[in-house]
Amino acid sequence: MEAASPIINRTGSYYNLLISFTRDFFISSSGAQVKVEELEGRTIGLYFSANWFSQCQTFTPILADIYNQLKEQGSNFEIVFVSSDEDQISFDNFYKTMPWLAIPLSDLQSKKSLTQKFQIEGIPSLVIVDEFGEPIQTEGVELIYRYGVQAFPFTSVRIAELELEEKANQASQTIEKLLSTHARDYVISKNEQVPVAHLVGKTVGLYFSASWCPPCVKFTPRLASVYNSLRDKKHDFEIVFISLDRDEEGYLSCCKSMPWLALPYGDEMVKVLLRYFNVQAIPSLIIIGPDGKTVTREGRNLINLHLDMAYPFTEAQLLSIQEKIDEEAKSYPKAISHSGHKHELSLVSASSGGGPFICCKCDEQGSGWAYQCIECGYGIHLKCAQQVDEDEQVKEGANTANSYCACNGK
Template identity: 30%
Template structure:
């Protein structure tokens, strides 16, 4: 275990957890998060739903049996697995009974749970692991906080005795090793000199997209033509770019209908086990989903569909994480979790370049200081950030999203305007009026914001 990563426990799960086992008291006892899970090889985050508990009963029983078996068979002082249960509530149901239902879900269980009142933490974990409402989910994490699996409930049902625990997923090249990929209906128009029998290893080195979709899904049918246009556009610049389609269709006829229009490669319909394993490997929660892998097989983005919607000409393809981003609805949602430095400017392209030239040096210095390398971005990179107060850097253009944020904070409609926004702590700060906005003054403001040496103003209505 890496001793420098011991703080990830509290960053991910908070400072205290509930002990569920054998307590008849009204309030379940609390314990230190690091002490409770720090002596475990694997940590399982078990997301369940209090108001549809019947759907979780079978999975809970199997998970309990596995938990007791693995830890009773273990000859070491370390636990093979520790479980932290995260009890959620389906949004469209009445919330008033949640507290009593929350406790009922946990009584008599042998593991730990997030406290009832950790509402924001539960929401953050749900977004992080893309938990689908109403679907009980088991996420497995190793001792350093790295994700092993985001859909281990499927493996639990297949292997209830944990013979192959912790079910580390096979890499994609192994999953597809023996699969002969099919050409889409228009594949050879884009690849006139390609061999007939194509395997994953035969695809030239380059960015690869995995497209999870189905003909029965209306949003999929709408997105596929957009993706086809992007695919052809990108291949003019990067001819090694390739997409592989993984179908969720329910019949060969439906599958054949959608494949006829596709210019890329396809996992055959009869390879149902392979299609299911790929969906488990990447934790696919819904369709359409487009993810991109770099040349080493590492995930660049799980949300290329949204990236394409925001960048229809694919000018920023393959949409690697950047130090400075435009304030869109997607990044606005992250303001609920992390503070940000936002530079509001007009929507003209010259103003965007100006904003990026001001913010980028400050952002680069911040990420260098906290050892965040965007060129080797991983899903769990925030766990290695020394400062819990992770900071985003955003350009607020003339848009509805910018207007909503301005209204929330109560900002004047002036540009350029440099603001530090800290919604988690319900406060913000504005760089003093009259100071020339340049690289040095921006960096100075960022340092002061980080250190709390600015004049904070409370956010109204928060």
């Protein structure tokens, strides 16, 4: 079916945006039909999402919490689910978790026209529209992650106010403000309480992780190895685990595998820190400097790339590392072949196509120098390529030195 042509007495309203020739209603979570005209005068969030994508499953309960808070406050906000699910069962199972309205899955033309109108290129996506159907914000997902319920009514004026508040908070940021509450001024260490004040003057990593997250399970041992190495070298480095576990059993399981500190399970600061640092995926490692200010939000990538050499994660240290890598790259062969790929891999730099990439050997992010297949885009870290060679030599019985590779242990 084709989308409805404009209705004369509603031209320019949200109404024409949200109906089709065969439908002038939404469905509710109870199965009831709700007329589109009942949303007149409201701010509407069009939620493009699907059951099959994990990031949608992660974001939906966060959005539901914000939605329920706004409803309790009596706001004129409504959400409409625009599904990309592949069948009715998947749609029904996912929609059960949502307290808002939805366009029926069978109305494919409405989904297509809305996707095209707002140029939706990925999910989850939350587009906020006004009563005339015009977009107020197209990056609603990020705004919800960053500001939560405070983002409402999502106008540019409101977001500008929040950005000013955010800058003021960052300017006065300290480790104590980040981790303490009125009721708690400590973190946990093997069932003991360690005052947050003991972290002042140290470089601190805030580690967002969970037992149910496979990338977290993979990254934690690597981080622990770096942590222990830095501690052995007497560096003032500490990590605080911020759990996103769904139950206390998972939290305790994580704590057993971690040699560092932790916030208590279910602590109120977890949600605050998630929004403050705009954490949208885990594992995430935020580095706080000795002055209490944020050094980088890319701690995970830096650990994967440089191991303990990344410490103290400052721009000066990263520049020093990059200069060393640039010098080492001069001795690397211009092209290689290895068992992981059928085509020849060429040595590339950031200026010749290296850029940000995901290493096809270790599945971690890389940037700058890489071995890349010009034909199909397959790429790996330089040291992953070296590790492949050394692994092959080991198989042949050759003596090899340990590889300095951020991806070792995959």
